[in-house]
Amino acid sequence: MQRHVSLYGLTFSLPLLIWQLLFFVFPLAFLVALSFWTVKNFAMRPDFDTVNWVTMFSRPVFWQAYGTTFALAGGAALLTSVLAFPCSYAIAFKLSDTARRWAVFLMVIPFFTSYLVRVYSWQIFLSDNGIFNVMLGWIGLGPFGMLNTVGATMVGYLTLSFPLVVLLQLFSLVFIDRTLIEAAHNMRCGRLRTVFEVVIPSARVGLTIAALFCFILTFGDFVSPVYLGGGDPTTLSILITDTTKSGQQWPRAAVIALTMIATLLVVAFLAVRFAYKGRSK
Amino acid sequence: MSQISGQELNRNRVVDWALMVYIVLAYAFVFAPIAASFVFSFNSDRFPSIPLGDFSLEWYRAVAADPLVWQGLTNTLVIGVVVGVVSTALGFGAAYTDYRYKFMGKQVYLALALLPPTIPVIILGLAMLAYLSRIDLSGRAISVIISHVVVCAPFAMAIIRLRLSQMDPALEPAAWNLGASEWATMRHVIIPFTKPAIFGALFITMAVSFDEFAVAWFVSGLNETLPVKVLGFLQGQVSPRINAIGTFVFVTSMTLVILAQILLSGRTAAPRSSTVDKE
Structure with a gap:
């Protein structure tokens, strides 16, 4: 480890720093400045006016969208975590090493498929004459209006975040000390009780971080609420695209964007604090 | 005692079986949309459903006959390659910096290097659009490149940093002691060692850029990339052309990812790294 600054060291460290300052920090900072600008005759003017903040915050539409988005993202984080857990648990504890490697590899594939294409694909399943309604028709049910519902939005959110949540949960589950589980079994701790009192507390950090990532992803997603949820109820991301475009x-x-960032920072802070609570002993 | 363990084994089997079924269902959920997109890209119906219509390549033909799709594809490929190269170079520098140096504000440096992918793309898109149009850089291919590098460089950094942590820390000082300059050591020791990760990062960042639609949608203007084109198809009249494009993009991305995987699994790795792996 050397201390002094050298041309050699700067050649490697500076480019990324400059790039992220110019094209990541500055744009976000500019967003803050922009929120105080005014718009007259369809032209933006540099200004320092709180009018945009006052206008947005006094609109019931904004707060409705805020509540909807928060509830949807929170619901998605909870639902995805609950649905993903048995899957990650089984992959971590019930599969052989080879099978587990394959399971992880398969879970990575969705990251490299287009989310848009998968959402369109769900439309094929969920639409009125779609695959699910045809299948339900075979047993004399339906058709049900499945597309453009909150349920469909959730399917989209699950499509977006399920693989990531499984991988993050899995990552914390495989590092659990197995002797803890054996000890619990030896002391006649029931299977389910072991899961809730040994496995979940041991993996708390990973499980919380997984839920947090799900929240972040779904909080900012506009594709599922629009193309599966039908744009109703309005979410903050829909509000942003409408207002911008x-x-x-x-x-x-x-x-709107800054309010979202502030919310995400608070949620992330609380989640991380909860994850590491009482762990420093 | 044996009776109890026998019962437990029995119960075990039911639980295990149920969990296996659950895994299969979970993977079915994950792969259903991917598989359906593939199947329906070869299906003649305009409003795809079951039972399947005839086998047909008409959506591929429709896509191939659309000059805007070709333009989008060209944009995507050019942007993807440039983004891959630039992100990997920047990511390599950051990974090496983190590996070798300690300095004041390193935490901030690392935060800048790793944080961008956690910002919702819609917010990043808006910020980029506002900022880039201010400095007269929006609505061009370069705008998409700039924004994608911001998002992709952290992935490159993470991949290359992981590889560097497998390197024996004594290797670099050993080369210096033998009289090699820092630059020569970089060229003959560090870069050869990290080569698989460098190419892995190159392909992964290309694949990420290849699929990114939200930021690109905000900043690309008329220089639409293929994913932005798909978003346009989704907004307009829904058409199975999306499936044809999706299948094509999937095959391309998977090729990149599998190439990266082969490189990263380290067939070219030095024997030293395999001992590190075992630890």
């Missing part, structure tokens, strides 16, 4: 109301979109 129609007209020059970028400063208001900036207000």
Whole structure:
């Protein structure tokens, strides 16, 4: 480890620093400035006016969208975690090493398929004449209106986050000390009780982080709420795209974006604190 | 005692069986949309459902006949390659910096290097659009490249950093002691050792850029990439052309990922790394 600054060292460390300052930090900082600009006659003007904040925060539509988005993302984090857990648990404890490696490899594949294409594919399953309704028709049920519902949005959210949540949960489960589980069994701790009192507490960090990532992903996603949920109820991400793409109301979109970032920071902080609570002993 | 363990074994089998079924269902859920997109890309019906229509390549033909799709594909490929090279170079530098140096503010440096993928793409897209149009760089291919590098460089850094941590820390000082300059050591020791990770990072970042649609949608203007084109298809009249494009993109991305996987699994790795793996 050397201390002094050398041309050699800077050649490797500076490019990324400069790039991320110029094209990551500055854009986000500019977003803050932009939220105080004003719009007159469809043209933005540099200004320092809180009008955008006041306008957005006094609109019931905004708070409704906020509540909806928060509830949907929270629901998705919970649902995905609960649905993913038995899967990660089984992969971690019931599969052979070879099978586990294959399971992980298969779970990585979805990351390299287009999310848009998968959402379109779900439309084929869920639409009124879609695969599910045809199959239900065979046993004399339906058709049910499945597309453009909150349930369909959830299917989209699961498509987006399920593989990631499984991988993150799995990562913490495989590192659990197996002797702890054997000890619990030896002391006649029931199977389910072992899961809840030994496995889940031991993997708490990973499980919380997994749920947090699911929350972050779904909180900002606009594809599922629009193309599976039908755009109703409105989420913050829909509000941002509408505000940005129609007209020059970028400063208001900036207000929404900053509110989202603030929310995510608070949630992330609370989640990390919960994850590591009482772990420093 | 043996009776109890026998019962437990029995119960075990039921639980295990149920869990196996659950795994299969979970993978079915994950792969259903991917498989359906593949199957329906060869299906003649305009509104795809079951029972399947005839086998047909008409969606591929429709896609191939659309000049905008070709333009989107060209944009995507050019952007992907440039993003891959730039992100990997930047990521390599950051990974090496983290591996070798300690300095004040390193935490901040690492946060900058790793944080961008956790910012929702829609917010990043808006910020990029506002900022880049301010400095007159929006609506071009370069705008997409700039934004994608921001998102992709952290992946490259993580992959290469992982490889560097498998290297014997004494290797670099040993080369210096033998009289090699820092630059020569970089060229003859560090880069050869990290080569599989460098190519792995190159392919992974290309694949990420290849699929990214949200930021690209905000900043690309008329220079649409293929995923932005797909978003356009979704917004307009729904058409199975999406399946044809999706299948094509899937095959391309998977080729990149499998190439990366082969490189990263380290067939070219030095014997030293295999001993590290075992530890």
